[in-house]
Amino acid sequence: MTDIDYARYDRIRPIRWTGDALELLDQRKLPFQTEYVSASTSDAVADAIHALIVRGAPAIGIAAAWGVVLAARDVDADNGVDALIKLEPAMQHLNAARPTAVNLAWALARMREVLHRAGDDWREVLKREARNIETEDLAANHEMGAMGAALIAPGSGVLTHCNTGSLATAGFGTALGVIRAGVAEERIARVFAGETRPWNQGARLTVWELQQDGIDATLIADAAASHLMKSGAVQWVVVGADRICANGDTANKIGTYQLAIAARHHGVKFMVVAPSSTVDMATASGDQIEIEERDPAELLSHRGERTVAEGIAAWNPVFDVTPHELIDAIVTERGVVERPDSMSMQVMFGPRFA
Ligand code: MRU
Secondary structure (H helix, E strand, O other): OOOOOHHHHOOOOOEEEOOOOEEEEOOOOOOOOOOEEEEOOHHHHHHHHHOOOOOOHHHHHHHHHHHHHHHHHHOOOOOHHHHHHHHHHHHHHHHOOOOOOOHHHHHHHHHHHHHHHOOOOHHHHHHHHHHHHHHHHHHHHHHHHHHHHOOOOOOEEEEEOOOOOHHHOOOOOOHHHHHHHHHHOOOEEEEEEEOOOOOOHHHHHHHHHHHHOOOOOEEEOHHHHHHHHHHOOOOEEEEOOOEEEOOOOEEEEOOHHHHHHHHHHHOOEEEEEOOHHHEEOOOOOHHHOOOOEOOOHHHHEEOOEEOOOOOOOOOOEOEEEEOHHHOOEEEEOOEEEEOOOHHHHHHHHOOOOO
């Protein structure tokens, strides 16, 4: 196990429950402004998820769970089942905020589940479950950090994509957690982060987050990834996930698929790190995943300033699917699935249920 000082990585928290509101670190403004916005209704939480004020698959699940707690304040019900019926519109609104990351639907399913069994203390039950979802995510990240780092040979270089750190989770991170653990154990000697156009999660969030921990990281243009791999500087690509299907196909930030193709070509290993809340055994393969498309304005402008000639069309899918054949290891808190396929996924996560 990693002998790692986790407290050192506990400085950034994207989500804070104050007791009567949810404070969300506005990730649109990082790295230059650290500002929390307060959401006091479930609609405000749904809007914040949609606007990427809070982002990253586990973090949006946690935020949605707290959104249900906020929605409960406007509901009069004698027991959990009654509350469940009355809370359903708010839950559906939260679920519709973003379509690709399954953690959102997963967290809402957990909230529904506890309501089924709750009596007149159903509001307290909801609060407890939201807190559980958050603390379990942090614990999962610590476990995945140790397991993922153990796969990496000492002295290796890694490339990561998007932001999978404390900002995207309850803390520590998934792929970034593996990188933190790997650096602490001196397995990882070099960290590269792709800028992750068009929203620049890598450039604005990941390298800033690592800088807070004193971990050196080198930013590259997304288009430099193959050139980097060819140079021999990286031995692993380590990424997170928004949805992992029953056959191991994995949706993650746009650009992940081309990194996996380039990695295979260059003999670089490819690791996906995600909690089991990201595993969707009800979806057979990546072909069935809804890929979110966002406003083309994200491509046509930079920080509000138009950079492309008027009249130009743009297409902006923000996730892609990496086929399982290109993945060397999926790391979850339940264990590592090497060379994932339907069989090895079933062994780890149980039978496909739809
Ligand atoms: O659009 P985003 O920023 O929410 O996309 C985030 C990603 O794709 C992450 O890689 C994924 O959610 C895993 S975060 C631990």
